Amino acid sequence: MKSYWTIVYGCQMNERDSEIIAGLLEERGYTRAPALEKADVIILHTCCVREKAENKVYGKLGQLARLKSKNPDLIIAVGGCMTQQPGAAEEMRQKAPHVDLIYGTHNIHELPNLLERVSFLRQPVASIWDTEGEIVEGLPHRTAGGVKALVTISYGCNNFCSYCIVPYVRGRERSRRPEDIVKEVQELVDDGVLEVMLLGQNVNSYGRDLPGEIDFARLLEMVNGIEGLRRIRYMTSHPRDFTLDLIRTLSRLDKVCEHVHLPVQAGSNRILELMNRGYTREDYFVLVDNLRRHLPGVSITTDLIVGFPGETEEDFAATLDLVERVQFDNAFTFMYSPRRGTAAAGLPGQLPLEVKKERLQRLMELQNRISRAKNEALVGREMEVLVEGTSENDPTQLSGRTRTHKLVHFPGSQELIGKLVQVRITQAQTWLLKGEVVA
Ligand code: SF4
Known part of the structure; x- marks a missing residue:
């Protein structure tokens, strides 16, 4: 059984694509690797909206080259917006010859078959569709779970x-x-x-x-x-x-x-x-x-x-x-x-x-x-918060969003995760509100 790891760049569209990629692979028997270093297949789903985003991808590919030299069976796949640009696949082949598979934005549903081709042929494969084709409905997806x-x-x-x-x-x-x-x-x-x-x-x-x-x-x-x-x-x-x-x-x-x-x-x-x-x-x-x-x-x-x-x-x-x-x-x-x-x-x-x-x-x-x-201006107000989890920096704090998409941290029981709660705002920062659950 092979394992995979996805690295996603860019917008929520790509995040959603990566959920579908995960679903497609798991349907074929792949499992999510416990860590990048342990994966049999690493997929970079890329963005090209700014030059910085592309530089990041090449930086990551440089790191992965070291992993590949230790483990030649590792398959590295790169796809998404960056590779869909005209001439991008050729450029990637030159700059990162250790990439095994290049796909585009219109054919992510082909990914499991393309990976099989790479394993079978034992040589790099590129498949980029020029045109978008019909929307493919009913693709499996694997979400992070949650609410x-x-x-x-x-x-x-x-x-x-x-x-x-x-x-x-x-x-x-x-x-x-x-x-x-x-x-x-x-x-x-x-x-x-x-x-x-x-x-x-x-x-x-x-x-x-x-x-x-x-x-x-x-x-x-x-x-x-x-x-x-x-x-x-x-x-x-x-x-x-x-x-x-x-x-x-x-x-x-x-x-x-x-x-x-x-x-x-x-x-x-x-x-x-x-x-x-x-x-x-x-x-x-x-x-x-x-x-x-x-x-x-x-x-x-x-x-x-x-x-x-x-x-x-x-x-x-x-x-x-x-x-x-x-x-x-x-x-x-x-x-x-x-x-x-x-x-x-x-x-x-x-x-x-x-x-x-x-x-x-x-x-x-x-x-x-x-x-x-x-x-x-929101300090003192009571707001409905959907609790998404705990704060990354402080696990004693719960983290969620108001309907107005404001990020709120507040102390509370883990049982509140996944629930809608009323929170009184007690403190404001530029990017964050702090509060307390209203009894
Ligand atoms: S062309 Fe680009 S910026 Fe303009 S609406 Fe479409 S996605 Fe947005």
């Missing part, structure tokens, strides 16, 4: 934001049929799941490629009707496609959490246009106002890119101004990283690293101050 689960509702993206590699490596947008999604959520709930995260590159355009009247609002209504499910989250929302109809629907559905991750990316209209985002900062302000009006207490988080090609100090000041005006609960901030084959990689005015770093620093300082102030 939360990821559910993919659509694959790929049609937007072609000028900096983004996703449409090239994940293909065009394909929505899963609502009945398949509802069935999967129902099965998860039957297994004890209380919270699902519905995943898509742009959940707001869900269903446009399906026949009939289905859209994201209708899908949420269907999922909201599943008995036993307590919380629904979704990610990622595109501001251009976030309609008032959807906001009204969200306000009616009791299980949909009051948290919207709404990447704005930049605060300058000139840069937003160069990014091909399809909205202006004024549109974004209107959307935020509507969200806050219809969903009282909603938390709004975002993604921001600094140092996009041609970004002037004035453009950057517009981003800082937007952040100050919107008052995000939290933001993921990134330095622009050119991705081969994207429109932005060819734009003039690529900025020096030093400029990007300095802007990132200023942006993070501003956002950290806002995040902390937002958290401090």
